[in-house]
Amino acid sequence: MKSFKHRIQENKKSLTNTENKIIHQLEIHKKPFLLSMNELAGLSQVSEPSVVRLYRKLGYNSYQELKVALAQEQTEYPQESPALVDILSEDDIGTMFEKIGKQYLHAMKLTKAKMNEDKMEEAVDRFISANQIYFIGQGLSGTVAEDCAHKFMRLGGKSIAVKDPHYQAIYASHMSEGDVVIAISHSGETIDTIHVSEIAKNNGAFLIVITSNENVSLAGMADCLLLTQANETNRQSDAMVSRLIQLTMMDTLYTKMAAVLGEEGTKQINLSRLAVTRMKK
Amino acid sequence: MKSFKHRIQENKKSLTNTENKIIHQLEIHKKPFLLSMNELAGLSQVSEPSVVRLYRKLGYNSYQELKVALAQEQTEYPQESPALVDILSEDDIGTMFEKIGKQYLHAMKLTKAKMNEDKMEEAVDRFISANQIYFIGQGLSGTVAEDCAHKFMRLGGKSIAVKDPHYQAIYASHMSEGDVVIAISHSGETIDTIHVSEIAKNNGAFLIVITSNENVSLAGMADCLLLTQANETNRQSDAMVSRLIQLTMMDTLYTKMAAVLGEEGTKQINLSRLAVTRMKK
DNA sequence: GCCTATCCGAAAATAATTTTCAAATAAGCT
DNA sequence: AGCTTATTTGAAAATTATTTTCGGATAGGC
Structure with a gap:
């Protein structure tokens, strides 16, 4: 409809x-x-x-x-105030599950509202024309980075996740124009990530930042800022939800990229699938 | 309301x-x-x-x-049949984002319907009393495993992710009663994961399986089966959504575990947070 | 300046909703 | 049981809301 x-x-x-x-x-x-x-x-x-x-x-x-x-x-994304969706320790496990789902929805709504579609299109273009795509993140954001790299690799293999700060620094120091860095950080204040992003930028790499607040150090450095607004509170579950949104946003970019690449792209995906299938019985 | x-x-x-x-x-x-x-x-x-x-x-x-x-x-959980939510290559990027959100919701609904809350409670108990918790997965499921391990580590440090099949086999061969293995696989047919799960079980470990279909090889072996039903189709996006659901389910278990541990548990969490904060400026 | 097409609202017609009130039924009490 | 009272229900009236009809106003084209 x-x-x-x-x-x-x-x-x-x-x-x-x-x-x-x-x-x-x-x-x-x-x-x-x-x-x-x-x-x-x-x-x-x-x-x-x-x-x-x-x-x-x-x-x-x-x-x-x-x-x-x-x-x-x-209510496509329901508007219950986040407080109503607060998870209580006495909730049963099914309720907790549903509440996390609702928090996700709420965060999706916030994110969609702030979303800059043009920036996202730009990010996709950058991905397509990139020499090499580096996903940078630490801790939980590191696993997000790895997940992304894994997925984008299926579209042609120019993608890599770097989670270790030393490796990040080394890679960054060898970057040049045409490289794309996606720096992922929920807080936007992870020192090493900021540091590495600076080096990368100085070397001419294009910097895409995924974080949850536009007033944060990392956000200021971005050539292309993708905000994954979580709820405003400091609840324990925010980071978890924020990560789900980060993944959703990257899934979106991936899907868009696959669509833009069209035929040629899906051929690549099918090749990857085939390779993976061989590892099943 | x-x-x-x-x-x-x-x-x-x-x-x-x-x-x-x-x-x-x-x-x-x-x-x-x-x-x-x-x-x-x-x-x-x-x-x-x-x-x-x-x-x-x-x-x-x-x-x-x-x-x-x-x-x-x-529409709280949208009724639209999954087909209506199919992502088209001509969709603009905002629409894609929303559609992925809807697919997530739909999958949440399916998962909730099939969810066995008792099994999940049992899983939490096992986590609490475990000697050591191993998260096992490959490919995208490997990053899920890592994410989970990362999170559960904050509740006390007995948790580890193992993504490399060789390491998996080695760890499995040294397991004993009191160890808990969480095997993660969207397809449920990943050979290495099945193999490792067998070894672990034979050594007395408790096997929790997270997969998306109850008729799959891995599901049959589980001491505790957690189904993350994605949509029924074979759409490209299913794996992505399925992974989001897997994460949500593990977030739920984590949250429940933190709740059960109560005071003592949250103290642990705060210690972890403190340790992470030191890495920000 | 005249014609025509489009846009708009007043008023009438119709449909939907709420209120009033009394009948019917059930529940309690002697 | 027989009487009283409270509860439940719907018919009809009253009120509101929606939709249609129709004619006047305005603007653009020639």
């Missing part, structure tokens, strides 16, 4: 002044799906029939349908 | 016969939020005022509120 936003996009050119007023109200209202047509028309300084014409134009069959669509899309 | 189900639970005792009919209709209808009161009353063989009384009793202020609540809760 097309989303409300998508429908607006589609009809953007044919929208009248009056209709835009209504859309604006729907966009700024916190709970547009609770508005009656009368209220909506009032707020928008517009008549009811105009509202009817708008939702028809957007492809809905009734005002109810529009409201339901808005309601569903607003 | 309380969920519809929750509200029903709360009022279960005071629900009348008529009201139960309405609830039943709401539960069996695919899109209850599109029903008018008239239709709902008709389907339930009940009068409109009864519907009004029901939603009042449940704490909603209007029929619209009830419908909105139903609409939102129905």
